[in-house]
Amino acid sequence: MRQARPSLRKAGRLAPARAGRLRHLLVFAVPGLAVYALFVLVPVVMTVYLSLTNQNAFNPPTRFIGLANYSRLLADESFLNALRNTAVITVLVTAGANACGLCIALLLERRGWLNNILRSVFFTPVVLSSVVVSVIWQALLTDDGLLNSLLTELGVQQPPGWLSDPGIALYSLSWIICWQVLGFCVVVYLAALQGIPQELHEAAGLDGAGPLERFRHVTWPMIAPAVTINTIMLLITGFKVYDQVQVITNGGPGDGATSTIAFEIVQTAFAGNRVGYASAMATVMLVLVATISTVVLRALQRREVSA
Template sequence: MATDVVTAPTPERADRSKVPTRRRRKPILPRVWHFASFGAPGVLIYLCFVMAPILISFGYSLTNYNPFNPPTKFVGLENYKNLFSDETFLTALWVTTVLTLIVVIVPNVLGLGIALLLDKKGWLYNALRTVFFTPVILSSVVVSIIWQKLLDDQGPVNQALRAFGVEHPPGWLSDPDIALYSVASIVCWQMLGFCVVVYLAGLQGVPAELLEAAEIDGAGPWRRFRAVTWPLLAPSLTINTVVMLISAFKTYDYVKVITNGGPGSGTTATIAFNVLATGLDANHAGYASAMAVVMLTIVAVVTTIVLQFLRKREVDL
């Protein structure tokens, strides 16, 4: 008698094509090596020429290091405490602050105005752009020597004023009340071309369609500038402000060549000038290092605050 064989139903096989397959991650070692081969040179240069000097300077600032008067002793924060009761350093801080404010504001305002005037096509405007940018590529020492001769008490500027009837022309570099503003004006003169070029680049990026639409809506030149052009120049303002701020705060060469910190007692001496004078002329390297660390801290903090504010303004606009 034949018997029926009953087989249990087999479960349906899963369709393997529908099962997501996990991608194999590439080995991490080749990726690290790829990054290191391209990034290592730049990182090494940064560590050797930026971070190492900063750390060494900070280490010296905690000592009384004087290369010609050993031994070197650890003094902790004594140098920093003395700084903020040192009239010379406080005066230099005030001088640097005034100089920085002038150099940040004046080239930005004048540079924007000149850029608006030169934002046209033609060989004349191209030539004027070259004229305004030429001082930027000159050495600051050369510029300082030229202006020192021009602004001397018996120099061409005062001779011209006497020819126009001014009996007692100002002592541009010999009067303690004027000398700082004369130095700041020279720095502004050289940096003006940089601001002009950056603003010109920003103006050329303003879409003509927006200006035409605003003009059709009845907006005048000032209204078009305030509502269309100025908001789109926010990145240019950020670049110019940060560059001028850093450049002005570390001003040394102009002061050294033009006034040597005078006239009088430190009327034009900046922090950078005092750092080198204290460290190289007086050989108090530990105290000078403390000045340099404080200057670096101030520049880093102020630059960060200004940069964050201007970037936030770019986003809001």
């Protein structure tokens, strides 16, 4: 009993301290959790609920229809076309911005006033509004725009219809998105490259490794976390593309040549007033993004460990 009393007194002193820490934690955590629940969880729950109804502002009343909206999506050619376009944009943007961003980061790795200026130049599109970027590129890529005018001066008789040809427009749109997010990838890769100890490169050089071998065995494994960050961010960016489609092509040319899932959701909900059906599209998009991002994240994290 004599040995137990100090422990009891100590536990009595620790209890108020733990309670105080818990109160402080709640004070700081509750506002953040409340905002997250209000602007993320509640809209997600409402979207899932509306996807199970026939919600239409001009065709009341609203009825619960179960999975009818989802079964209709499987046969909806407009939605399937938007899904294909979104997949193409996501793959091109993820691969293109990652590859170009890494190459540019390797070129700008060394410090110097010129490299500092170029870093700012490459990062500028990231801070610009997507609408501003879209208007600029639309002026450049229209049939009578600056690019085609230059090609005509160089002797090209029929310049490509960058935004008017259904076979090219989707790739032009992907390039614009890639160009805008390229600066973000460059900054992330530069931070990763500058975090590699110089001793590793020197040791590899002493062992006779050339530039390509040093990149393969030293640089590439060390920048694995940066590859993970950029890939996940680009995947999400590709799936939620809307502004560029709305401003540059409005889903065209032709019948949905550049329509994406996000564009189709907005058109269905606000132009067609079919909120329940649009909510089903949004739910499918959420599940796709969450599933693909999780799978890719797990795969890249395993690569980080093995590297």
